[in-house]
Amino acid sequence: MFEMLLIEGLAIGACYGLFGVAVAIIYKTSDVINFAQGEMGMVATFVAYHILTVYNVPFWIAFPATMVFAILLGMAIEFCFLRPAKDPTVLGLLIITLGAEMLLMGLAGWKWGAEQKDFPFLLSVTKTHEIAPDLAINEWTIGVFTLTIIIMVSLFLFFRYSKLGIAMRATQQNVNAAKIMGIKVERVFSITWAMSSLIGAIAAMFFAARSVLDPNFMMEPFMRAFAAAVLGGLTSIPGVVIGGLIMGIIENFFGYAWPEWKPIVAFVVIILIITVRPSGLFAKHYIKKV
Amino acid sequence: MKKILIASMILCTVFVCSLLVFAAGKPGFDDKEIRIAQWGPQTGPAAPWGSVARGSGLLFQIVNDEGGIHGRKIKYFIRDDQYNPAQTKAVVKELVEREGIFAFVGGVGAACGMAVKDYLAQNKIVWVSPSTAIEEYVFPVNPYIFAVYPLYDDEASILTKYAVEKLKAKKIGFLYQNDAYGKSGLKGCKTRLKTYKMKLAEEISVEPGEKDLSSQILRLKNSGASVVIMWVNPTSAAIALKTSATIGFKPQWISSNTLSDYPLMNKITGGLWEGVITGAFVIPSDANHPLMNKYRNAVKKYAPEERFGVFYAAGIMFAEPLVDALKRVGPKLSTEAFIKQLTVTKNFQGIGSVVNWTPKVHQGTDSIQIQKCGPNSSYIMLQDWTPNDLATWKKK
Numbered sequence: 200m201f202e203m204l205l206i207e208g209l210a211i212g213a214c215y216g217l218f219g220v221a222v223a224i225i226y227k228t229s230d231v232i233n234f235a236q237g238e239m240g241m242v243a244t245f246v247a248y249h250i251l252t253v254y255n256v257p258f259w260i261a262f263p264a265t266m267v268f269a270i271l272l273g274m275a276i277e278f279c280f281l282r283p284a285k286d287p288t289v290l291g292l293l294i295i296t297l298g299a300e301m302l303l304m305g306l307a308g309w310k311w312g313a314e315q316k317d318f319p320f321l322l323s324v325t326k327t328h329e330i331a332p333d334l335a336i337n338e339w340t341i342g343v344f345t346l347t348i349i350i351m352v353s354l355f356l357f358f359r360y361s362k363l364g365i366a367m368r369a370t371q372q373n374v375n376a377a378k379i380m381g382i383k384v385e386r387v388f389s390i391t392w393a394m395s396s397l398i399g400a401i402a403a404m405f406f407a408a409r410s411v412l413d414p415n416f417m418m419e420p421f422m423r424a425f426a427a428a429v430l431g432g433l434t435s436i437p438g439v440v441i442g443g444l445i446m447g448i449i450e451n452f453f454g455y456a457w458p459e460w461k462p463i464v465a466f467v468v469i470i471l472i473i474t475v476r477p478s479g480l481f482a483k484h485y486i487k488k489v
Numbered sequence: 490m491k492k493i494l495i496a497s498m499i500l501c502t503v504f505v506c507s508l509l510v511f512a513a514g515k516p517g518f519d520d521k522e523i524r525i526a527q528w529g530p531q532t533g534p535a536a537p538w539g540s541v542a543r544g545s546g547l548l549f550q551i552v553n554d555e556g557g558i559h560g561r562k563i564k565y566f567i568r569d570d571q572y573n574p575a576q577t578k579a580v581v582k583e584l585v586e587r588e589g590i591f592a593f594v595g596g597v598g599a600a601c602g603m604a605v606k607d608y609l610a611q612n613k614i615v616w617v618s619p620s621t622a623i624e625e626y627v628f629p630v631n632p633y634i635f636a637v638y639p640l641y642d643d644e645a646s647i648l649t650k651y652a653v654e655k656l657k658a659k660k661i662g663f664l665y666q667n668d669a670y671g672k673s674g675l676k677g678c679k680t681r682l683k684t685y686k687m688k689l690a691e692e693i694s695v696e697p698g699e700k701d702l703s704s705q706i707l708r709l710k711n712s713g714a715s716v717v718i719m720w721v722n723p724t725s726a727a728i729a730l731k732t733s734a735t736i737g738f739k740p741q742w743i744s745s746n747t748l749s750d751y752p753l754m755n756k757i758t759g760g761l762w763e764g765v766i767t768g769a770f771v772i773p774s775d776a777n778h779p780l781m782n783k784y785r786n787a788v789k790k791y792a793p794e795e796r797f798g799v800f801y802a803a804g805i806m807f808a809e810p811l812v813d814a815l816k817r818v819g820p821k822l823s824t825e826a827f828i829k830q831l832t833v834t835k836n837f838q839g840i841g842s843v844v845n846w847t848p849k850v851h852q853g854t855d856s857i858q859i860q861k862c863g864p865n866s867s868y869i870m871l872q873d874w875t876p877n878d879l880a881t882w883k884k885k
Contacts, residue, residue, distance in 0.1 A: 324731050419698040461699070
């Protein structure tokens with residue numbers, strides 16, 4: 200039982216972590232929390248669903264097509280909603296993302312309706328492999344572990360060593376200085392939103408496969424992923440993933456012992472940790488001295 | 490200056506008086522029509538339940554095509570409240586004060602109904618068959634509300650009896666939504682188990698939005714329950730079944746009538762719903778029953794785009810006793826005469842269970858059918874209309 204709780208906790212935690220990474224990427228470059236992240240993932244998942252069920256194409260075609268859509272969606276939202284804002288404050292940008300969230304949810308409800316749907320994902324949650332006596336692991340869990348590790352390592356290397364990754368970090372630290380150094384910050388923002396949307400769409404598809412697909416299905420996972428990202432530290436990609444894993448484990452073990460406290464226990468732990476470490480567990484805490 | 494002041498005062502008085510007249514609303518009927526209305530989520534998260542309101546509309550269309558009721562046609566209004574009580578208040582107020590409504594029928598959403606219950610009573614507007622089971626609607630008796638939806642604790646009690654006596658369950662688990670709906674089911678189950686000197690092997694709550702139920706399902710598995718009764722929403726039920734399949738937990742699942750739309754449930758669970766037992770307050774929509782056959786044909790004629798599912802049929806069932814009482818009132822229609830006829834409704838049966846209303850009891854039934862999801866989302870009848878012999882409200 201302990202092993203099952205651990206595996207299930209790590210699996211859902213990895214999913215929170217993956218989605219948290221999508222939130223953190225935008226935060227790392229622009230200090231903005233994208234409240235439309237969940238709905239961007241939701242719309243991309245609906246597009247995948249549409250391609251799979253209406254056009255009846257195999258998953259290996261629908262998946263890359265959805266990824267292309269997710270990239271374009273991220274860039275379009277940045278271009279249409281955030282870029283036109285004149286001298287925006289962080290609060291202003293945040294409100295814009297809230298508006299985008301409402302718009303996307305309305306669009307999905309209008310196009311696909313509110314009725315719940317089963318998302319035909321490649322990796323099944325019901326197909327299991329017994330790895331030890333009385334201990335099974337499903338395809339979905341194997342997939343989420345593998346993908347989280349690949350994405351985490353790729354992003355870590357990208358931000359640490361690639362020119363674009365360094366440009367993104369520079370943009371976050373000082374937009375004007377980045378411009379002076381010849382970095383095309385608008386292009387950086389656009390690529391950031393595209394990357395974030397892409398990772399968010401992948402995570403959203405995993406969430407949909409585990410539950411059901413409807414226009415509201417990403418609201419709750421977004422809240423938890425965001426909380427996990429804050430717990431790990433929004434500016435640290437590995438920290439965000441570890442935050443997600445911690446959250447998944449806490450929820451599952453507490454949920455087993457005291458089911459009625461499951462929905463809030465992780466948030467209580469997060470509040471306690473943030474009180475002690477405001478930047479999260481793994482992010483560096485900078486104090487500006489005047 | 491004085492003249493302007495007096496003129497303004499007169500204008501204000503006229504305006505206020507006109508508002509008062511307007512607020513009082515038009516009478517809900519005339520010689521040609523009776524105005525009936527329903528709110529329901531046509532858009533938003535609960536839109537799948539919007540078919541209830543459209544189902545009622547089908548019955549009114551049939552009635553009108555058959556010549557109406559004593560020369561009057563039913564004019565039917567549907568308003569989309571998006572399952573939002575604030576919106577429900579606004580649309581009900583608009584309907585009552587602008588259109589003049591004689592009676593409301595159905596009305597999805599416990600909170601939505603609670604938001605307008607007192608307003609309707611204040612305006613002496615009858616509300617027949619709320620589309621949810623809330624004890625506060627009918628206990629103590631509200632002179633304007635008449636319910637046909639079986640109470641959740643009655644339903645849970647009947648299903649628990651079935652689990653113990655027919656399925657010979659020794660250990661029963663209960664998975665419930667942490668709100669009034671879930672807790673009513675839990676109460677009914679526990680009351681029934683007491684009569685067998687049994688206790689639940691496990692009772693676990695879930696929050697409506699929870700997307701990960703692995704710890705809850707593992708706990709149910711650990712309890713050794715061979716039957717699990719669930720009182721949750723469709724999304725939680727789908728997650729529960731998927732998680733159970735993942736961890737190799739295969740109990741007999743039983744659920745309330747709210748999850749009796751088998752085609753939908755089978756679709757969102759990827760086929761895992763087959764074999765699940767549920768309560769039902771409407772006979773199966775594919776049943777060979779004279780009334781059901783008539784309604785099925787009417788759907789093809791009037792609303793071919795509609796899926797004739799359980800909630801659409803429920804909308805018809807909610808409106809049936811209203812039409813029956815209106816017919817019995819005769820040509821001299823009034824709210825008082827209508828209420829009088831409703832309170833003497835005896836052994837009325839449409840496509841739901843037998844309905845009985847008296848001046849003292851406005852809860853019309855405590856009976857459900859027990860059905861099972863068969864192959865291709867078919868409805869297998871396990872037990873015909875069964876009342877709850879433990880229903881305390883019947884003994885009052």
